[in-house]
Amino acid sequence: MAEPVDAAAQSTTEDGFLGGRLRLRQPVTGHRAGHDAILLAASTRVRAGYRVVEFGTGVGAAGLAVASRGERIVPALVEIDPDLAALARDNVRLNELAAEVVCLDVTGPAEAFAAVGLGPDSADVVLMNPPFHDAARHRASPDPARQRAHLATATTLEAWVHAARRLLKSSGTLTLIWRADGLADVLAALDRGFGSVMVQAVHGQADKPAIRILVRATKGGRAPLMLFPSLLLNDSSSQPSAMAQAVLAGEQLLPLGQF
Template identity: 65%
Template sequence: MIDVVTDFTEDAFLGGQLLLKQKRSGHRAGHDAILLAAATEAREGDRVVDLGAGVGTAGLALARRAAGIDLRLVEIDPELAELARANAAANAIAVEVVVLDVTDDAQAFAARGLMPDSADCVLMNPPFNDAARHRGSPNQARHTAHVATEETLHAWVHAARRLLRSSGVLTLIWRADGLADVLTALSRGFGSVAVLPVHGEAGRPAIRVLIRAVKGGRAPLRLLPGLMLNNESGVPRKEVRNILEGRAVLPLAEP
């Protein structure tokens, strides 16, 4: 019997509640996208925009939990956007997929139906590896998905700010050592910032930060207790398994 190797895999997320087709090579969805979805508050009827959606992992995971949202997935790569469409259809989730560069201007967004001040919620997992310290992948799609230029974060936050209505909420994930850059980017137009550090294991520095910010918010910054992904043996903790399998949400998603 001959094994046929395909260019795609079908992977289960949320404990099998979400099945996603994705390319075998290049950027592949993982825990970051599911944590981002679990950190995002959305309710039926909300217009939600997922910037840099890839194959749709974070946005579709959120839609699986929050039925009835008006979901838009924005992705620059036409091939990934087509996979996102197929994944939404395969999981019976209503969605509009838009092929667009997040750094494009307001006119380009509006031409695709993404008007200023129209979204209740934006979530995003921008490229966040520092080009000065990170050796980029020779795979161009993977490089684009992972490596940030100096202006990447500001451009993505600007796009989110433009899309969100007043008091709309931005949720994003970033590398922990870049927290100061995130707070600087959010200082124009956002407030009521809450930060959730994510640690690979107890006793080790945080590897990610999950951040919720409100357009026009005025409440002081909140630093939440850190999320420890693994126990001392390197095994995912029960709390984390519940989140990754769609049985629980993170504090940032709680009203």
């Protein structure tokens, strides 16, 4: 049986993901999990027994979606906000999954990571959804937690990729989601230490530019860049596409989660 949570019930909602198989308690206001987390999870390739670490887990959506596949995956979920980390722990119990939640600053020193069991060259997979909105082009939310979760600084991407590179074993993989107009920044950040980069664009509407990019890269990889067909969330009649529905319901992985 799932244990009762100790988070204030009045300040949270319980929402269904993966066709209702994954239940997440999350704040009514502030940062809330959505499609991005599930797309990230569906782009993350894992094998039984892999050491998987999620950076910026929030309430645990992406990491727990990966853990729910039943492949003996016990992810470490890293979150800087203690309130969100507490909710992530609640969600681990709610879904009766195995996962470790760590309250830690992703941009912190290697010693801080090692102190919680995340030493260098120890992970097979890192997945992350860093804050990616450009502060110069987006009005900051009055909610401090939402602002921290969504707005990137000039060094956010580079710092998060650096932390992933340090944590990953040789040939370990990093999977991330970022805004589509920042593809050049992502490729530049990955240029030091990563290769075998795979990219899939995500379009909200059939006739609109991409809104997100999903990227997987291998530490020390040497294979050339691979571009996969774009994922269309809504078709030309503004209805959810069959592929998007299958992925969001947890019935199908995206190409980066398979190759």
